[in-house]
Amino acid sequence: MTDLPSPIPPLVPEPEGWPHAPSRFGLEAGDPGPAWVALPAVFEGTDWADSAEYAEQMASALVVRQREFVGGRIDDDLGERAAAQILDVYNRLFDLVEAQYHLLYWPDLRKPPLPVFLGAWKPERDRTSAEVHYAGSFHHLETGGPSSIEERFATDSLGAGLRSLAFVPLNADEPEDPDCLVGVLTYFWRATSRPADVRLVVFTNELGQLYAALPDLDAFARTLVLTGEPAD
Incomplete structure (x- = not known):
């Protein structure tokens, strides 16, 4: 993940007194391509038990994508490092910005991913x-x-x-x-x-x-x- 200090100060301050009710409308994006990674907020009813299992399986898929679409040197521990970075997002950044949808923009696993927060109110x-x-x-x-x-x-x-x-x-x-x-x-x-x-x-x-x-x-x-x- 990006090399940020811990604890991280609020990056998007939310002024007191602002009503912040989620919209009844959802959000969808057109096919964003392989550089985008969705991060589920909850795992009940999904194929994954928790964020750790999701991170491990997603990292394996991302390494395959890296070989097919990006190329370059593929270190033996690339999948392990990618899983650790995904899990770090869940542990440190997931609640840093209020949002209903969380993604990573990650076109190259050899570089840090960009965390993306999306919401409708x-x-x-x-x-x-x-x-x-x-x-x-x-x-x-x-x-x-x-x-x-x-x-x-x-x-x-x-x-x-x-x-x-x-x-x-x-x-x-x-x-x-x-x-x-x-x-x-x-x-x-x-x-x-x-x-x-x-x-x-x-x-x-x-x-x-x-x-x-x-x-x-x-x-x-x-x-x-x-x-x-x-x-x-």
């Missing part, structure tokens, strides 16, 4: 307030000054949205130390066809890896669709 308050809550919490951190780069990001299904890239210092004594920065990429939409606030969050301290993944992350975000019967 009932719309609350006005759109501007929701944008600040879900995607603009990093405008003015205690370090002072703007701390995020924002631009509009629309999709055919979810409509107009916002993409924000923030740089969060993990060391308060050296807030500009590039070795102690976590890049937090957030997408937010207030959908209208099925009223819901949708947020996708990705973070890592491997900033070069995050930049390289942007095209695939954007493509994945554009495939997101809310499911369920629209409101009358």
Whole structure:
């Protein structure tokens, strides 16, 4: 997993008093391709007893994928290391950002995966307030000054949205130390066809890896669709 200190401070602060009820609509993505790994939140009724068994079986499948689609050197312990990284996500990062869906973007097992958090909530308050809550919490951190780069990001299904890239210092004594920065990429939409606030969050301290993944992350975000019967 990414080399983050423990305990990890909240990367997406949730202001007190904000209603945070899950939407009655679900979320689906178009076929994202082999680089994406789904992480079940619960295992009751599945083929796996727990996260450890899931991590072991998924790692074996990922090593096969690595051989077929990625190539490169395949170390004998690659499957073991991949299983340990998946389990580390469950143990350290799974509840770090509130979400209903958890994934890894992991095109190459020789590099750390990017954790992806996806959720949909009932719309609350006005759109501007929701944008600040879900995607603009990093405008003015205690370090002072703007701390995020924002631009509009629309999709055919979810409509107009916002993409924000923030740089969060993990060391308060050296807030500009590039070795102690976590890049937090957030997408937010207030959908209208099925009223819901949708947020996708990705973070890592491997900033070069995050930049390289942007095209695939954007493509994945554009495939997101809310499911369920629209409101009358």
